[in-house]
Every structure is written in structure tokens, then in C-alpha cells.
Amino acid sequence: MLFQPPIAPSYSKLSPEEIAAQIREHKRNFGDRLVILGHHYQQDDVLEFADFTGDSLKLSQIAAQQNAAEFVVFCGVHFMAESADILTDDSVKVILPDLSAGCSMADMAALDQLEDAWAFLAESTDAKIIPITYVNSAASIKAFCGMHDGACCTSSNAAMVLEWAFKHGEKVIFLPDQHLGRNTAYAMGIPLDDMVVYDPKEPDGGLSAKQASAAKVILWKGHCSVHQLFNAAQCDAIRANEPDRKILVHPECSWEVVQKADLAGSTEFIINTIEQAPKGSKWAIGTEVHLVNRLTNTHTDKDVRSLATIQCLCTTMYRISPTQLLWSLDELADGRVSNQIRVHAEVKRWANVALERMLTNVSSTPKAISGHVD
Ligand code: 13P
């Protein structure tokens, strides 16, 4: 995780109303020079200032269109700001309001670990292996995939990207989220027995050459610390106590949870499903608490709540506060481009290849990874 130096103590004396008014004034003054992007897991007090909101895929696509702006302030996490920097012209400066807004899942895959895995797999099998990385990964991991005939994916398009991968190779190494990889591959008809887990902390990933060469999908041992908080017992409790409540989860949840759910799909898919659900319908949602609360408060004609009884909060997304956003804009207004996220040119070139392979293979309508409701 990167270090964010503390901001001036005077910011703590500002009221929420003063902070909001100053952010609005900056937006007026910057006009078209400034674009603020906000991920759905951000707090409402930040999201209200976003020019565009979306999930990882939608925000990547929107970022790619922002070449007329001077500054893109990304209210999300570090890997998202890196993707925006990769996809925009060099003239666009991408800012992350708090440098410590990282992603624990992205931190579970380092380039040297992937290089070791690749060398081990090359010794284990002659089969063509396609590396696929979830966009929740460092730019260096995306670049590795671009350089080795692979691609990126998001939770909105993982199935399409895996189908693409199997047209170009015989095996896939999928990282860093084992759950998205397993859930997607299983829904495509690949049995669990054809998948193995590569643990980057173990020599040779904890696998024998025979296991690696027999597998069709090699899943990296990584996970989302938020979505792993949902479990099968929570689903069983809903089935036992409220059989008319549908369970809708994000595919970063475990395979057991996705199997017990009625539907699994990306953040954008979850939002669309609730928007289109009939009045009076009941839902238990397995995703980040800010999005669930927003769905509960927006769709008061439906009964929407979290699948978990504990708060499933993305603590790193939460680091982007209105105060931190104001500080970022104050810095820009004073002529200091603080917290610019800059990806090295060579890394950018290859990461762009991986992202472009993804963007040319996607449909704009997010589909369920698995399940259906009657
Ligand atoms: P999506 O935005 O692709 O649904 O991913 C969820 C997430 O965990 C973002 O970090």
C-alpha cells in the first residue's frame, strides 16, 4: 500500500456543508478541465460529486473517452486510477485523492510471483497457456498478460474473455481472484476437477508438474477481503427463514455462496437486476455495504438488504472521503498536481494491449455469471 502524507489539520475544522460547497466551487471553476469518476462502492457523500459513476468496466470505458479533460480525479482504488492512466492520452493527469486507497486483492499478485508461476508452468506443460488478469491487479500484471498473448477482464465480462482465451490457447492462468475465475469457468461448463489453485506463497505454487499439466484452469490464490465475508450459512438461513427472498451476489464471493445464490453478477448487473425487479420483491445482496445501502434507500418499493448481518465494507475505498477529495482539488487549484498516478511508458504500452483485448471483446449489457430468477 502507498503512503498518504497527512493533510493540513485545518481541514478537520471544516463542516460537511463547507466541504461540499468548496468542492462544488472547484467543479464550477475547473469546468470541462476536470472529470470526477466514482465507483459504486464509494460513500454517497463522495459519489454526489462524481460526473460519472460505474463499476470497474464502465469506469474503464468512460476513462478511455476523457482525452479532452486535463484532470481525471478517480474516486476509487489505485488499480482503477492506473487503468484510467493507461487508457487516456498522456495529456490527461489521473489523480487518486488518497494514495492509501489500494486493493488487498490486487496486492495478492506481484510481478515476480507471476514470473515464477509462468516459469513453473512452462516446465510443467507444452500446452499454450493464456494469462487472464482481473482488472483488480497492478499495471505490471496487466502488462505481463498483454505481453504473453493474454488479456484483462472484469466481473462484467469474465465469461466472454475466458471464451476468447480458450480460442487462443488450451489452458488459462487466472489471477488474482480465484473465486471470479472458478465461478466463471464453472458456469461455462468446466468441472471443478479441471481447476487447480496456485498458491504464490508456496514453492511451485504448491502444485506438482502433473497437477499443473492436467488442469485446464490454474486459479491464483487470491480473494477479495470484502466478498469473502459472505458465506454459505447466511444463504441457508435465508432459505430456511425467508424462502421468498432472492439471493443476488457478486462473483467475487466463494463458489459455495454463488451455488446457493439465485443469481450472481457484477456490480452493474446487481444494480440493473434490482432496478428491474418487481415491486414488493425481496432481495439479499452479497456485495459491498455502500452499494447495498444505496439500493435499499433508492428502491423503497422493494425489500433490499445485505446477505450478511455484519458490515461488509471496503475499507480502502472508504479512504476517499469528501475531505480528501477537497484536498485533492485544492492542490490542483493551487497548481500542484498531487497524487498523480503515472504508469511507466513500457508497462503502459503492454497493459494497454491487455485492456484493449478486453474492451474489444465486451458487450455493454452485464449478464449473470450464473443463475436465473423465475
Ligand atoms: P466490479 O466493479 O467489476 O463489479 O468489481 C467489484 C470490485 O470489487 C471493485 O473493486
Ligand code: SF4
Ligand atoms: Fe479490492 Fe475487494 Fe475492495 Fe474491490 S471490494 S477494491 S476487490 S478489496
